[in-house]
Amino acid sequence: AAGVIQSPRHLIKEKRETATLKCYPIPRHDTVYWYQQGPGQDPQFLISFYEKMQSDKGSIPDRFSAQQFSDYHSELNMSSLELGDSALYFCASSPYYKYEQYFGPGTRLTVT
Amino acid sequence: AQTVTQSQPEMSVQEAETVTLSCTYDTSESDYYLFWYKQPPSRQMILVIRQEAYKQQNATENRFSVNFQKAAKSFSLKISDSQLGDAAMYFCAYYQGGSEKLVFGKGTKLTVNP
Numbered sequence: 001a002a003g004v005i006q007s008p009r010h011l012i013k014e015k016r017e018t019a020t021l022k023c024y025p026i027p028r029h030d031t032v033y034w035y036q037q038g039p040g041q042d043p044q045f046l047i048s049f050y051e052k053m054q055s056d057k058g059s060i061p062d063r064f065s066a067q068q069f070s071d072y073h074s075e076l077n078m079s080s081l082e083l084g085d086s087a088l089y090f091c092a093s094s095p096y097y098k099y100e101q102y103f104g105p106g107t108r109l110t111v112t
Numbered sequence: 113a114q115t116v117t118q119s120q121p122e123m124s125v126q127e128a129e130t131v132t133l134s135c136t137y138d139t140s141e142s143d144y145y146l147f148w149y150k151q152p153p154s155r156q157m158i159l160v161i162r163q164e165a166y167k168q169q170n171a172t173e174n175r176f177s178v179n180f181q182k183a184a185k186s187f188s189l190k191i192s193d194s195q196l197g198d199a200a201m202y203f204c205a206y207y208q209g210g211s212e213k214l215v216f217g218k219g220t221k222l223t224v225n226p
Contacts, residue, residue: 045213103156
């Protein structure tokens with residue numbers, strides 16, 4: 001079965017640089033979620049989109065922005081990167097009528 | 113705000129035996145969903161089992177089953193016939209309709225001894 005695709009899988013950036021993470025949901029899933037998992041931490045919700053509209057927002061820094069495109073893929077844009085942004089970033093997807101979220105493999109971001 | 117508590121940071125079990133991981137949650141809502149996710153060393157988040165709060169019957173998925181006690185706000189995971197591949201971090205998670213986010217507990221690291 002098709003799964004959530006995230007790219008890149010690994011990303012190394014320097015402080016103050018910009019990063020873009022991409023997420024391709026499971027086919028026919030119209031809702032996308034982004035989570036951040038720091039080392040030794042549980043995943044923390046950042047933001048979600050349904051039908052290209054932001055549907056919920058968590059503790060996402062103002063330096064981060066995200067959007068969902070017409071083909072339902074989503075991008076998380078991160079600017080002015082800080083050392084504390086080093087984490088595993090998950091994208092998850094679900095069909096609107098279901099509550100189960102299926103996670104992608106994650107993008108490991110390292111800020112040096 | 114809803115909170116999820118996993119009181120066991122680490123657990124261990126012998127291969128082929130049974131282990132139970134605990135989870136409690138705090139909510140004033142009556143309609144919600146609960147999940148257990150498995151995160152092996154690969155860091156992939158894998159959905160193990162789900163429970164709808166309106167269902168009294170406990171969910172079961174092969175060797176995984178839950179004990180859902182709504183009044184006590186308890187949602188434990190039982191793993192039967194433990195296998196080496198079950199070794200992972202297990203996260204309990206809460207979801208409520210109207211809010212898109214999953215709220216996770218801090219996780220329980222399960223070790224399976226051969």
